[in-house]
Amino acid sequence: MTTEYEVVIGLEVHVELNTDSKMFCSCPTTFGAEPNTHVCPICLGMPGVLPVINRKAVEYTIRAALALNCQVAKYSKFDRKNYFYPDLPKNYQISQYDLPLATGGYVEISVDGKKRKIGIRRVHLEEDAGKLLHEGTGPKTSLVDFNRTGVPLIEIVSEPDLRSPEEARLYLNKLRTILHYTGVSDVKMEEGSLRCDANVSIRPLGSEVFGTLTEVKNMNSFRAVERALAYEVERQKEILERGEKVERETRGWDENRRITVSMRGKEEAHDYRYFPEPDLVPLEISRDWVEEIQERLPDMPDERQARLVRELGLPEYDAEVLTSSKDLADFYDACVKHYPEAKTVSNWVMGEVLGYLNEKGLEITDLPFRPEDLAGLLRLIDKGTISGKIAKQVFQEMCKSGKAPETIVEEKGLKQITDESEIAAIVEKVMEDNPKVVEDFRGGKEKALGFLVGQVMKATRGKANPQLVNRLFRERL
Amino acid sequence: MPPTRTRDASGYPGFWRGLRPRKHEGRTAVAAIAFSGTQNKEVLGLKLNELGISRLHKLISSGEVTSVEVTEAVFERIDEVEDTVKAYLFLDREGALKKAAKVDLNVARGEEIEPLAGIPVAIKDNMCTKGIPTTCASRILEGFVPPYDATVIERLKASDAVITGKVNLDEFAMGSSCENSAFFPTRNPWDTSRVPGGSSGGSAAAVAAGEAIYALGSDTGGSVRLPASFCGVVGMKPTYGYVSRYGLVAFASSLDQIGPITRDVWDCALVMNTICGRDPMDSTSADVPVPDFTSFLNGDIKGLKIGVPKEYFGEGIDPAVKEAVLGAVDKLTELGAEAEECSLPHSEYALSTYYILAPAEASSNLARYDGVRYGYRAEAGDLLEMFKKTRQQGFGPEVKRRIMLGTYALSSGYYDAYYLKAQKVRTLMRRDFDRVFERFDCLVAPTSPVVAFPLGDRTADPLSMYMVDICTIPVNIAGIPGISIPCGFKDGLPIGLQVIGKPFDDGTVLRVAYAFEKNTDYHKERPEL
Numbered sequence A: 001m002t003t004e005y006e007v008v009i010g011l012e013v014h015v016e017l018n019t020d021s022k023m024f025c026s027c028p029t030t031f032g033a034e035p036n037t038h039v040c041p042i043c044l045g046m047p048g049v050l051p052v053i054n055r056k057a058v059e060y061t062i063r064a065a066l067a068l069n070c071q072v073a074k075y076s077k078f079d080r081k082n083y084f085y086p087d088l089p090k091n092y093q094i095s096q097y098d099l100p101l102a103t104g105g106y107v108e109i110s111v112d113g114k115k116r117k118i119g120i121r122r123v124h125l126e127e128d129a130g131k132l133l134h135e136g137t138g139p140k141t142s143l144v145d146f147n148r149t150g151v152p153l154i155e156i157v158s159e160p161d162l163r164s165p166e167e168a169r170l171y172l173n174k175l176r177t178i179l180h181y182t183g184v185s186d187v188k189m190e191e192g193s194l195r196c197d198a199n200v201s202i203r204p205l206g207s208e209v210f211g212t213l214t215e216v217k218n219m220n221s222f223r224a225v226e227r228a229l230a231y232e233v234e235r236q237k238e239i240l241e242r243g244e245k246v247e248r249e250t251r252g253w254d255e256n257r258r259i260t261v262s263m264r265g266k267e268e269a270h271d272y273r274y275f276p277e278p279d280l281v282p283l284e285i286s287r288d289w290v291e292e293i294q295e296r297l298p299d300m301p302d303e304r305q306a307r308l309v310r311e312l313g314l315p316e317y318d319a320e321v322l323t324s325s326k327d328l329a330d331f332y333d334a335c336v337k338h339y340p341e342a343k344t345v346s347n348w349v350m351g352e353v354l355g356y357l358n359e360k361g362l363e364i365t366d367l368p369f370r371p372e373d374l375a376g377l378l379r380l381i382d383k384g385t386i387s388g389k390i391a392k393q394v395f396q397e398m399c400k401s402g403k404a405p406e407t408i409v410e411e412k413g414l415k416q417i418t419d420e421s422e423i424a425a426i427v428e429k430v431m432e433d434n435p436k437v438v439e440d441f442r443g444g445k446e447k448a449l450g451f452l453v454g455q456v457m458k459a460t461r462g463k464a465n466p467q468l469v470n471r472l473f474r475e476r477l
Numbered sequence B: 001m002p003p004t005r006t007r008d009a010s011g012y013p014g015f016w017r018g019l020r021p022r023k024h025e026g027r028t029a030v031a032a033i034a035f036s037g038t039q040n041k042e043v044l045g046l047k048l049n050e051l052g053i054s055r056l057h058k059l060i061s062s063g064e065v066t067s068v069e070v071t072e073a074v075f076e077r078i079d080e081v082e083d084t085v086k087a088y089l090f091l092d093r094e095g096a097l098k099k100a101a102k103v104d105l106n107v108a109r110g111e112e113i114e115p116l117a118g119i120p121v122a123i124k125d126n127m128c129t130k131g132i133p134t135t136c137a138s139r140i141l142e143g144f145v146p147p148y149d150a151t152v153i154e155r156l157k158a159s160d161a162v163i164t165g166k167v168n169l170d171e172f173a174m175g176s177s178c179e180n181s182a183f184f185p186t187r188n189p190w191d192t193s194r195v196p197g198g199s200s201g202g203s204a205a206a207v208a209a210g211e212a213i214y215a216l217g218s219d220t221g222g223s224v225r226l227p228a229s230f231c232g233v234v235g236m237k238p239t240y241g242y243v244s245r246y247g248l249v250a251f252a253s254s255l256d257q258i259g260p261i262t263r264d265v266w267d268c269a270l271v272m273n274t275i276c277g278r279d280p281m282d283s284t285s286a287d288v289p290v291p292d293f294t295s296f297l298n299g300d301i302k303g304l305k306i307g308v309p310k311e312y313f314g315e316g317i318d319p320a321v322k323e324a325v326l327g328a329v330d331k332l333t334e335l336g337a338e339a340e341e342c343s344l345p346h347s348e349y350a351l352s353t354y355y356i357l358a359p360a361e362a363s364s365n366l367a368r369y370d371g372v373r374y375g376y377r378a379e380a381g382d383l384l385e386m387f388k389k390t391r392q393q394g395f396g397p398e399v400k401r402r403i404m405l406g407t408y409a410l411s412s413g414y415y416d417a418y419y420l421k422a423q424k425v426r427t428l429m430r431r432d433f434d435r436v437f438e439r440f441d442c443l444v445a446p447t448s449p450v451v452a453f454p455l456g457d458r459t460a461d462p463l464s465m466y467m468v469d470i471c472t473i474p475v476n477i478a479g480i481p482g483i484s485i486p487c488g489f490k491d492g493l494p495i496g497l498q499v500i501g502k503p504f505d506d507g508t509v510l511r512v513a514y515a516f517e518k519n520t521d522y523h524k525e526r527p528e529l
Helices: A055-067 A165-182 A222-241 A287-295 A301-312 A316-322 A326-338 A342-360 A371-382 A388-401 A405-412 A420-433 A435-442 A447-459 A466-476 B053-061 B067-085 B093-108 B151-158 B201-208 B225-231 B265-275 B319-334 B345-368 B383-394 B397-410 B416-437 B462-467 B473-478 B506-518
Strands: A005-016 A079-082 A092-095 A102-111 A114-127 A131-133 A143-145 A152-158 A194-204 A214-219 A249-254 A259-265 B088-091 B120-124 B162-167 B214-219 B234-237 B257-262 B305-309 B338-342 B442-446 B482-490 B493-501
Touching (some): A055 A165, A055 A287, A092 A114, A102 A165, A165 A326, A222 A249, A222 A259, A301 A326, A326 A342, A371 A405, A420 A435, A420 A447, A435 A447, B053 B067, B053 B093, B053 B265, B067 B093, B067 B120, B093 B162, B120 B201, B151 B162, B151 B265, B201 B214, B201 B257, B214 B225, B214 B234, B214 B265, B225 B493, B234 B506, B257 B265, B265 B482, B265 B506, B305 B319, B319 B442, B319 B482, B319 B493, B319 B506, B345 B397, B345 B416, B345 B462, B345 B473, B442 B506
Parallel strands (some): B305 B338, B305 B442
Antiparallel strands (some): A005 A194, A079 A092, A114 A152, A194 A214, A249 A259, B214 B257, B442 B493
8 A cells, every 4th residue: 555645845936126226236137138237346246345225125025025915024134145156246145044024924826726825934135146157168167147146036935835736836826926916026937037946845644744855946937846846746755655765955957857856965055154244234124114015015916806706797717817917907907997898808808818929928018009909999899890700800910010900990991891782782692603502501401501601701801790691691591 | 739530439449550651762753843834845854744634734735835745755755664664565656646736736726625635645455446456465366456446535535635555454454463464564663673563554654654644544353553553653443334334345344444544633533534424335334423523622631531441451461551551541630531440341252252253254255255256366177176276375374264263153053152142242342331431431541452562473373463452352342433542652662542432422532532642742753764
């Protein structure tokens, strides 16, 4: 009989804040600049330089912490984390050790329709390191880009509350959505503004004691997180099944080989020699400031989702999809403001809009037209100016050119033909050309009508009013 | 009339009783000059490089002498004695004369000039100077040219100060004799077989030898006051936070403070006026008003309450030093101050506390010297080896010793026993001072228990070297202001009197120092070289 195991996962998520300037100096933080152009003596760790805290970064951290239901500390301080690495100019990172900015929050995820609260142990603020470039430098050389050095970074540490790789993915996804709502970060895993490490262990089901954990790093996408964790869980199970012990170690995810590999063992673990940063004074965070930040906090996805269901009568599923990003929810709300048929708008946004974005790999903010243009398109259908089918064509054109739907309909001559005599003539022509099909229909073959209608639409390039065409056929048949 | 003296309730007899300063003989008092204002500087036998800031300011701003003349006089003196003194690591003759000429031009145009304008200053080589090498007297920073100016340098430049060059120090300001310089030791101008004190040995020696009108030093455990004491000049460590540390290469961030080294207290106050003040680039710089420090210099100390901490006269103190300092106390009471013995009971832990905290911070501050971005890099097969070899070859033995001490004190499992404990003792020591400052306006003590010692005397025994700072370290630990001024001689070697004040009451420290100086002649003595 095999033992049933319980999976225990905790995530450490690093998120770069999108402040204009770095954590301790005034260098810009924009992604993708030429290497070593966003640097100054301070972020390069020149002799004699001193850090000065970026107030905005503290504010953003508090904002994120509040969105994650954390307690914001009244008194917080920075500490030095000492280790040698060439991407770390001072060979210490200014971070927070025993007095983080916030503690004790949670994120709610929905697993198989059930809500689960995942605890947040702490949120702290620190500075990012630079990037090593190994490509094209020869075997004996590496280059360092210090642009990222000193960019404000928050670390969000979850409690070991996650019980499966899937839950880990759901949690990460929710965390990203929430942070995106707060606007404190771009949370793009592919640009490294969101990074995730995991602590994974397993224990026999019902056991109160945690198993030995391994730390898994180098997971560069949401999919990688789920895969790496699934692999790691299986690996640990196999070890225990063999009657062996899991070693406490740090393992890296190898995306190509789809396995985790040992990076360093317990003996090689760093002693970071944390001590209070003497170049900075401790932070005293006034309650007024925290309240002010709380008041300006936008609605979080859960609240917004509930509102869509409650006020607009949308199905849960629609509301969840539409609030999966703040930008999408904002787009939807703006559309509804101009075209109040909530469900119709939802169908279009979830169908056409998301379909287009997924196909092209774009973000909602990349759309070249405004929400009122989509509303305008829906009104054209209502007015009978175009059919639903033509509307989809117009939509594609809007995506391409960004032009208003009215303009497109005008320019392309897509206006629906509603002149009865004009359509009647075409209907008669079609009946003349297809005597066999007419026969079939009259013989009771309902399907034949569809073919005939199709012929009219083809002749009019889809512009004939379908109801009208139907009626005219029925009158004549 | 005998000086009035109060005693503490214990009835402990004032241990300075009956001691008088000995008149020093055998030196010429060259600075006691009444300048008549004539254009003929040579007729008076007066050398411009031997004058103080305030006097030179009057001469330059009135057009009686030019800044170029003063600067040239300083460089002539450098040419004359530098081979013996070896105070400088880098001379910027060209830059200095250019700045001097600019000041002269401003004077010629009838413009008002700043109090420090056109006056030559030497900078300790641990303050970043844009375009001028900054080595911290370390191999590991050999060839490093900072791309920016320290805030104090910016302030000096904004005042049109003439920077002569960079002066020697113990490597990374770690030492008390200037012998830990990776390049060469500086000599004491009073006796060139002796050390000038450290770590700002180059600064103090340059000022004492007339190779600069004044200098900037940095003081982490006494590094301004000790060499000032050994070289018979004035050296001040301002309250922590008064002077920006931005651009001062960090040794121990919570203790480091830049301070002036000058020929007299008035000059010290003038330099304080320029270098003190809030700097947004330094989070630990204090947002407190900066008074005109010369306004404290009225010579009046009547009724001022002066504490004399008994712990500073303990074991190991040279009897001559004790005698001179107690004589100074008598002098101050003679001038109307009320002196009384007091106690700072945690003083005995000063050295051990300091040698945990300072190395701990240093071990982290000095981690950046790794050969990756600037300074010395050793050739090696791989990264780790490069790190190791660079630091092995780039740092001297004292720096390595302190990095190891600090790394150990911060290590997991030892942190509580060392670093945390030391922080707690630091709090106790601060409270000691808070307590005595409830009763006293300032404290006086020796700057060092000893006078300048021969080169090589203490290099083999680090602890004996550390002991030299026993009277100055507590002041850094408490973050309060302290000054050293000349108060006597032992066998031709200067003795320093330390005046210690309340936080941000640097004015009172200067006031007491000035009153003493005004009524004594020790500061007028000059070494013969």
